[in-house]
Amino acid sequence: MNTILIDGNSLTLKALALIARDNYKVELANEAKKKVEKSRAIVDDIVENEKTIYGITTGFGKFANVSISKEDCKTLQRNLIISHACGTGNNLPTESVRAIMLLRANALSKGFSGIRLSTLETLIEMLNKGVHPIIPEKGSLGASGDLAPLAHMVLPMIGEGEAEYKGEVMPGKKAMELAGISLVELVAKEGLALINGTQVMTGVGALTVYDAIELLKVSDIAAALSLEALTGITDAFDNRLDMLRPHQGQINTSKNILSLVNGSNLTTRQGELRVQDAYALRCIPQVHGASKDAINYVKERVEIEINSVTDNPIVLENGDVISGGNFHGQPMALSFDFLGIALSEIANISERRLERLVNGQLSNGLPAFLTEQGGLNSGFMITQYAAASLVSENKVLAHPASVDSIPSSANQEDHVSMGTIAARKARQILENAKRVLATELMAACQAVDFREGAKLGEGTSIAYKTIREKVDYIKEDKVMYKELDKVTDMITSGEIVKNVESDEKVNIII
Template identity: 45%
Template sequence: MTNAAFHLGQGHLTAGLALKMAQGSLPFTLTPESREKVLSSAARVAKIVANGEVVYGVNTGFGPLCTTTISKEETRILQQNILKSHSVGVGPSIAPELGKLMLILKVHSLAKGFSGIRLETLERLIWHVDNDCIPVVPSQGSVGASGDLAPLSHLCLPLIGLGKVRYQGKEMTTAALFQKTGLRPLALGPKEGLALINGTQFIAAHAVKTLERLHNILEQADVIGAMMIEGLQGSVRPFYAALHALRPYKGSVHVAQRIHNLLQGSEIMEDHINCERVQDPYSLRCIPQVHGASRNAWLHLKELLEVELNAVTDNPVILENGDPISGGNFHGQPLAMALDYACLAASEMGNISDRRIYLALEGNSPGVPKLLMEDTGINSGYMILQYTTAALASENKGLCFPASADSIPTSLGQEDHVSMGSIGGRKALRVIGNVEKILAVELLTAAQAFEFRKPLKSGAFLEEVHRQIRKRVAFAEKDRVFAEDIEKGIAMVREQTLLKAIASVERARGLSLGTQFSETFRL
């Protein structure tokens, strides 16, 4: 059964749908209604030029040159020049998937029919998506205010025969692409250049990937944390529903229910139900509160991003009555602040994970040796792995300074407040990458601690998770090159090995980790 095609410009876009389109698993189409809206908007722009109406960006200069009127004959040259002059990006190129997401998000926004773009230009952008021909976009240079001017300029340079693309596994100039495919450069019409480069698609594409990757670490951190609770003989009581009903944040309730379900049916839990310990350290006991707070931040980003994905963010916009309005829908502040919040939320997941790793090494849990190894002295055990997580957690703290707290005026003061949301998006993904590595180390240490509980068994979920881990990483009886184990752990986190193990148990045994807020926290 194939997925019904998504209607660009009309359908309600979500991060999950955008990712499916970028990955090629969801087809998309431009409906007759969208085509008609695009044609109507382009006709209105043509009329403005023909009548000599003065409209910003159609027949005026840009930014501080907005008072400079451009002749009818020069309006097309103006649109070509804006792509050239604004292509000032520097630094490493963004990942092709991010570039493809930018194209999809740009097309969806333009197809709403408020931008004055021509159908021919829109269809060329769609060609790039359909043929997986992704423009090369530098990662640095956007201040996230008049939209993402520099990245979007590089994204759209191939339309006029300039720039570079990745096509059929190779990076090439657009000139080489045209020679290979027979395509010809487009001659942009009035306002088209401005419509192409005004917008928040660089920020939004990074937010889509942030939402996806943050969701992955949130889902797996609960599982890894639950395994650590078992390994260190933590209590199940802090995860009782009655407790969290007294402070019912959605994130906390969701995490508590997941942890409780993961620990259900555990012989390990039953074995120490009447032990003398009164309470666990915060890194175990407060998992719902800490993981839950990060879940709430994720949900905030999801809700704001959904608005942004379905918004018109270029300038000026051509209203349905034909009235052109120059406003500020391109300003990245709404997502910039949310991305900074998500960055902090990700960092905290690494922070508490590092604390659980340290806790596991202390040797204060009955039956679990110091440094998670019996024969220490000649062996250092897992001691130095925590150095790595401490370094990563510290690096993340430095990256948590909010990009949106800064603003440097640009465009000779015309753009006197900017969002820096593009920096926030790149930073969030960097922090999440570090947290994936921290969780990989916790995965290894939790699995090692878990082993010392044998012959007692945990519940079905964690037993299967542990079994899958042991397929790739053996129990450590003595020192070895742990970097190799860490790399395998990182791969498991990124490949969602633990979540696949959970799903296999759900299918085989009819069990579920579902909670009352499962749909809310679905990507």
């Protein structure tokens, strides 16, 4: 059985993806169990002695000054969940819900949240048995954590809300019963411990980062194929230039391109056909490289966040309970805005290369719109339109969410991050960028077929063959979206990158 141990400190992006997408099981480390129990004992003492501590024996937000009796603590926690579950919009996909559940469990396993071990184990059991709460995607301000969506995550645990179980959406209580999982009666601090965190924005954003790393590899493959199809000049990728401006992403991109096109008879040298190429070819290292550096930065932030304590108040090991701001999503909000911008630029330059491929005045001898009988056939004409529309949409989506803030809870919570919006936008930008790159890949393969006697490079030849196994040369007009769907699916599955990297001579570095 594929099982991953969690302890709050060592979760990786790869492990998160395996649990979210491949249904790997989760097990709580023994040391984590001890820490959770120790933290809970501190909360029990607070309740028993009726000490005034925010969120344990007081109300929430603006009601922080309202004392709650020991007898009312259970009611307080249940009311917190049912009142805060007011999300709206489309439901988050199952993989995002699983990532959210995992990240909340991992944060709680650090032992600073005061939750009972049995409650944490119920959340893990739901994850392992495939009880996936229905979580609407909208409704979080990204400070005081992702309160509304995380409340939806908790609803099935208390017999409320809805959940997906074995592919069917049903009442949460029924899903728990069918899976053989006991319902939870929340006690002091537990409701707050479950919903006061950044796990929705981080779950959605972390999967996007994971996919973005792979998409950047695809972007170099697409660029290399276009470089060959357009008889591009390789001098611009000379390592001596990169070392004069040694950004790592730029250095890596140049290495990737030269490795991919090595052995090609389509690329040229400076002065052979022309002195220099347009920016969309010549500046691939600078543009792709900048996005790589940005995404590697975001990856570092995410790896910190997925192993952090992000709720409030925090129960320290010495018994101190401190009300702070670790729930505030600003570190993720800025990071996911940056992620969206970086991915937008990858799509931007890809669409410009696509335009050069289909434009007979810019393609260095290729037929207009990559079709044999232009006029009777439109060829790839409208594929560029569709790509341009996605690029334009990305420009709107790339507007940062993190610069906005709306006061809430009667101005007690007067600055919020909007980080969950940033994460969702970055995800949509990634999907749009993926389609643009699929279009460039398909057009570049079509263009190569017009180059008589073409010999592709060591890496690009593998990419070309991989695509041609499912998408044929287009001699006459056909329903294009179906062909584009095939290439898009190949990017999503990782098939193109995997095949290219199977060649020991080709190493794509991010």
